[in-house]
Ligand SMILES: Cc1cc2nc3c(=O)[nH]c(=O)nc-3n(C[C@H](O)[C@H](O)[C@H](O)COP(=O)(O)O)c2cc1C
């Protein structure tokens with residue numbers, strides 16, 4: 001077993017080990033493993049990539065080539081709430097580029113940036129398939145259709161309330 | 169569980185179609201409520217509406233079934249409730265309105281007229297789904313279940329679900345199945361339009377100790393959502409088609425590849441697979457016929473090129489989604505170098521219909537070269553957006569104006585984009601063209617997967633071409649030089665044109681690079697990447713010329729070229745603007761009216777502010 005040599009400590013190890021175990025021996029498992037790890041950690045830190053490379057006996061360079069190819073993967077941390085503006089055609093035709101710009105101004109974030117407190121990040125996404133409600137803002141799995149920048153305060157307010165409720 | 173019927177006993181498509189169309193009003197005694205649970209609705213205020221509906225039912229001790237189905241396709245109007253048996257449709261609901269409907273309609277039996285929306289059609293037409301133009305003019309064959317049946321195996325089976333599979337497994341040989349699919353004339357709905365039966369035949373004849381079936385649910389065309397909708401609303405149809413494909417081609421393992429952006433589709437497909445396993449419709453010895461087949465679900469990771477079949481296979485194997493040259497085709501050597509059949513979600517969803525209704529009946533729908541129906545994802549500047557299923561050969565005019573209700577506001581239609589980044593833009597002259605695989609190829613576009621984005625006068629066609637090239641340039645995997653470098657060159661030229669820095673011979677350059685990539689790129693992404701440029705150049709050339717020669721964007725989209733314009737209908741030719749213009753860009757007379765020369769105008773906005781009649785607009789950031 002590679003457990004002793006693993007570079008992950010304690011808790012992280014405990015969270016990632018079951019994921020690789022589930023896929024051990026399966027062909028073509030790299031992508032689902034990375035997806036699940038990103039699902040747990042929010043992004044893919046270098047440590048996690050080394051862990052996967054060691055556990056699945058795949059060169060680290062190959063893991064990196066996969067990670068850099070697919071836009072779903074992020075090697076830098078993202079905000080707890082990830083605001084993504086759809087850049088699909090239907091949304092573009094309905095002004096999503098302007099929405100992105102305005103949200104950036106309001107939140108003081110460039111696309112790809114995380115707020116200093118780690119709470120919010122702003123990004124773009126490919127079409128999420130809700131084109132009939134363009135332009136679309138996505139936060140986690142939730143979609144907000146026909147979105148305009150002036151609705152953002154209200155939305156952030158309800159996110160804050162939800163966070164509070166979760167804490168209780 | 170299943171009755172084994174012979175093929176001559178099967179209902180012909182006309183009858184079956186009638187039956188399917190009326191399935192939801194078949195039992196008038198039954199009252200039930202249908203709630204649209206497709207992604208757009210379920211992500212807005214649908215949860216609240218559902219909760220309110222259930223609360224109100226409980227309050228009045230009404231024990232009705234609420235069926236949460238897939239998307240009914242009328243997404244711009246959600247959340248939606250349909251009350252049966254009358255089939256009355258209530259749209260754009262809020263929780264308190266839902267409560268009122270339960271009290272007034274469900275309990276007291278009075279249709280709540282006030283809440284029937286959708287003017288300007290006459291009220292009578294609005295009540296029932298099958299009377300509304302948006303639905304009435306469609307032929308919902310593939311989408312039939314998305315409106316009536318829960319995405320759940322029990323409900324699916326009540327609506328003939330898996331009877332095509334049971335029939336095939338018990339009564340037909342693989343060769344007979346393939347013969348039916350060939351006779352039906354079905355062509356792939358994923359974009360290429362390859363005859364499905366022929367592909368299956370090649371696959372059956374292709375030797376391999378193991379064989380695979382892949383359902384392509386990558387749906388990368390930005391602006392398309394047919395496959396998402398099918399996987400969310402009727403995953404069992406797709407699965408049934410897949411199992412039949414496995415049987416007909418000798419495969420034992422299948423994969424559904426769904427893009428990561430569709431979490432609900434992933435969950436519903438996963439659930440469908442599990443339910444099918446529980447019912448012995450997947451796994452060993454399916455329905456005790458000796459046939460074994462299982463399906464695994466994989467999600468994409470955000471790469472457009474992975475919709476291309478060889479790239480998809482690379483991705484399933486756990487690598488970067490790099491495409492491979494063909495031949496060998498996947499049916500010869502695909503996943504793990506074994507014979508692999510790849511079909512699109514919608515293609516597979518057509519299979520049970522063909523086997524239920526008979527290939528002859530199916531082949532009666534559509535045009536000579538394109539049989540059956542096509543689901544289009546209607547979006548953009550059109551009144552009713554959503555999914556539209558029509559026979560091949562339907563015209564754009566029918567889809568945009570009769571079904572889609574026309575262009576909103578007082579705007580005029582400018583273009584329809586079909587086929588996404590691989591397709592092209594059609595103009596007004598194409599409104600009456602019967603749409604099918606071949607007619608669209610003839611005019612430099614393609615039907616693609618079915619994305620249909622409508623653009624009005626406020627859309628700049630040069631900017632749209634730039635938008636698509638920005639997309640393909642970003643999504644190009646970089647493996648072959650023509651695509652990697654060519655898309656970059658095209659994007660550079662288009663960007664400078666939209667910035668007002670275009671050169672006289674840029675149009676020739678666009679043509680040159682466009683043809684070069686088309687003829688030399690490795691995979692379909694590159695070979696079709698120039699289509700948005702070439703088609704807009706062909707049908708909207710004057711817009712390119714205006715950008716280059718006059719430094720003017722007619723739609724007022726390109727910010728750096730956006731100059732004020734005088735609306736001649738409002739202008740009273742007082743001449744004030746011409747007098748105050750510091751750049752001397754405005755000229756004219758009382759008789760001829762006044763015009764702004766965009767080449768001289770500095771967009772200082774003074775005329776716009778001073779005009780007493782507010783006849784001058786533009787010059788500020790205008791967005792669609
Ligand atoms: C760049 C590119 C993207 C594609 N994207 C998709 C897609 O998202 N979904 C799909 O079904 N087919 C897509 N295709 C077509 C597939 O390569 C393949 O032809 C298709 O899945 C075969 O299934 P069908 O015969 O049922 O259409 C794409 C092709 C290219 C060149």
Ligand code: FES
Pocket residue numbers: 086087088089090091092126127128129130131132134135136390391392
């Ligand atoms: S284009 Fe934005 S959801 Fe499809």
